[in-house]
Amino acid sequence: MPSHRHASLAYAEGYVAEDDVLVSARREARRLGIVPVEPGTGAALRLLAATLAARAVVDVGTGAGVSGIYLLRGMRPDGVLTTVDEDTQGSQAARRAFADAGFAASRTRVIGGASGSVLPRLADGGYDMVFCGGPGTDHLAGYEEALRLLRPGGLVAFDGALGQDRVVDPSIRDARTSALRYLHRQVAEDTRLLPALLPTGDGLLCAVKRP
Numbered sequence: 001m002p003s004h005r006h007a008s009l010a011y012a013e014g015y016v017a018e019d020d021v022l023v024s025a026r027r028e029a030r031r032l033g034i035v036p037v038e039p040g041t042g043a044a045l046r047l048l049a050a051t052l053a054a055r056a057v058v059d060v061g062t063g064a065g066v067s068g069i070y071l072l073r074g075m076r077p078d079g080v081l082t083t084v085d086e087d088t089q090g091s092q093a094a095r096r097a098f099a100d101a102g103f104a105a106s107r108t109r110v111i112g113g114a115s116g117s118v119l120p121r122l123a124d125g126g127y128d129m130v131f132c133g134g135p136g137t138d139h140l141a142g143y144e145e146a147l148r149l150l151r152p153g154g155l156v157a158f159d160g161a162l163g164q165d166r167v168v169d170p171s172i173r174d175a176r177t178s179a180l181r182y183l184h185r186q187v188a189e190d191t192r193l194l195p196a197l198l199p200t201g202d203g204l205l206c207a208v209k210r211p
């Protein structure tokens with residue numbers, strides 16, 4: 001790797017500056033022991049939501065609302081973010097962060113519960129984008145649900161896809177890393193999808209559902 005590669009990646013990660021609302025949501029996440037999306041990943045999510053002119057987005061793993069704020073900032077002004085988390089403290093912090101960011105309560109559906117029980121209740125083909133920001137071990141289930149939830153031309157994105165740089169090391173075979181490798185293969189080979197693995201943050205695996 002060229003000598004400045006790491007510096008370039010760090011530069012890219014911080015390229016889009018975060019405002020006070022995001023800094024405060026990030027601080028609250030840290031206080032609650034939640035790991036939010038990296039700034040570069042957030043900027044990518046906002047970009048993707050804007051490119052889709054997204055009106056309906058699912059955020060799996062609300063955390064303290066950092067990914068949700070980025071998504072809402074990319075969505076259409078009348079768009080609704082459906083965000084799911086089983087942790088009530090994080091969800092309360094996210095509600096406050098969305099209000100601080102100036103979003104009306106009608107723009108968010110903050111649903112408490114495990115993704116495995118909430119996602120099956122959401123409408124088939126009703127969403128422009130699904131962001132899976134929960135644990136990598138849940139991504140496979142998220143992948144199956146996302147294909148059902150997305151409209152044709154919609155996009156799914158998985159955070160943490162590089163598994164803290166463990167995925168590229170073939171000697172590492174723990175369950176989480178193996179599950180991520182399996183997800184990579186499934187998404188790459190799925191003829192219904194057009195994939196790309198973006199090396200932002202801990203890796204953002206994206207795929208568009210072919211129209």
Ligand SMILES: C[S@@+](CC[C@H](N)C(=O)[O-])C[C@H]1O[C@@H](n2cnc3c(N)ncnc32)[C@H](O)[C@@H]1O
Binds near residue numbers: 034060066067068087
């Ligand atoms: C990495 S954090 C998400 C951070 C958030 N996307 C952000 O950028 O602020 C992962 C979140 O997933 C939630 N989570 C983990 N397993 C879950 C499950 N099975 N169903 C719903 N939420 C889950 C955790 O409570 C945690 O808040």
